[in-house]
Amino acid sequence: MNDKFLNGNEAVAYGVLLAKPHVVAAYPITPQTKAVEKISQFVQDGDLDCEYMHVESEHSAMACSIGASSVGARTFTATSSQGLLYMLECLPYASGARLPIVMMNANRAIATPWNIYGDQMDIMYALNSGWVQLFVEDAQEALDVTLQAFKLAEHKDVLAPVVVNLDGFVLTHTYEKVSIPASSEVDAFLPPIAKYDHIMSDEHPMSMCISAGNHQNQGFKQLQHEALFNAEGVFETIEREFSTQFGRAYGGAVDSYRMDDAEIAMLTTGSVTGTARVVVDELRREGIKAGLIKLRMVRPFPTKRLLEVVADLKGLVVFDKNVSFGYEGTIFTNVNSALMQSGKMLKVENVIGGLGGRDIPHHEIKSAYMNLIDKKNSKQVRFSDEEVTA
Amino acid sequence: MKNFKMSPKPVLKSLNDYPMGSSMPSFHITEGNAGWRVYRPVINHEKCVSCYRCYYVCPDGAIHKEEDNSFHVDYDFCKGCGVCAHECKLKAIDMVKEA
């Protein structure tokens, strides 16, 4: 174990180094560039024995990942924003073929207006792609979850690709102290990828991504749906194993902070959680029973765990770094559906902010919490700057 | 030309019968595609070296290898896309206009 001063991109690169993939196929794009640059350096320097494919586009990055994974190679790629959208066509091929590819996505705004900064609009386009969706808050978590992601994707009850989301710049470019696990310990945690029956070899040639007719097609989707649900429980088991071995735990699919006696709470994904944690401490000092829910997994959606955490709440505000134009924040839609299914009538509000890398200041988070009590703004779904001007 | 037909066609009665993922040894779970075809791929067995390339790339799993190592197209399921002919390094597949 040794400590290094790394940004989120580099933390992921160290995770990939330790996971020893056979193939990395990637195309650089801001703000993911540093991650793939670092990995290619590891390969160039002989620290990582892997085939690094510098492809001509993100569409090819995913196509090559599919090819590599279909013959049983541990495979990694990384992308962001328009690059993710360009590879989008290939994502359901990877998940439908049940290929355990791991991808990092640096969450970045979608054009237009064109912008390279962080928000989570990009990955929302991929929510229905059959990929497991994980979100991390800081660089250490980025490294740790990268390791866990390979184990999760390759688990026999899952066999689905996994994307690890890092907020562009705020996380990909911010330097923090990161503890790098010893390679031998990682080997014990993450053994080499297993050989599966649906993986092709010279002895077992296959037709790839075959078509299935009107009647049988749905069956494949049903199986995929089941497998994705399995990912939640498997992820929690893997995280427990990880914490036993490395001493770091993150709370599974839904992490909670000061939720035990909380009456109001905010639900966050990714790096904004850090600011919200500071606000919660402050509200607590003022005698307000505030808590925080950090949603770490968006697909599969951890409905049951979420309902346990919100059981005693009076008010919940969902902070979305994305908007589904003409409706509301996408996480908000998902949270509401989970609450409806349980019949729980909780007052839920939605604040959309941080789009295009716009700063999410402490006072906006605080007024989002306070609105659950003082109701200064009557709009249930609103943008974060309305918190200040309302 | 041998009019090869893959049989028996697999029957998927319950989800347990389904294969994992969508890559599998060539067989047919799709409906017949023959009606889509304008050109049919014809494998020239003199030139073919049984390399599997066409088999891998056929999007419908319509190419099959027989016991004697020869490769055949199931024309009930071949939709005539021409991917196999394009990818064969030995140009052992001709796309012939349907009558």
Ligand code: SF4
């Ligand atoms: S790609 Fe060409 S040479 Fe290879 S098996 Fe097919 S027809 Fe034969």
Ligand code: SF4
């Ligand atoms: S023409 Fe297309 S569908 Fe027909 S055998 Fe060749 S690759 Fe398969």
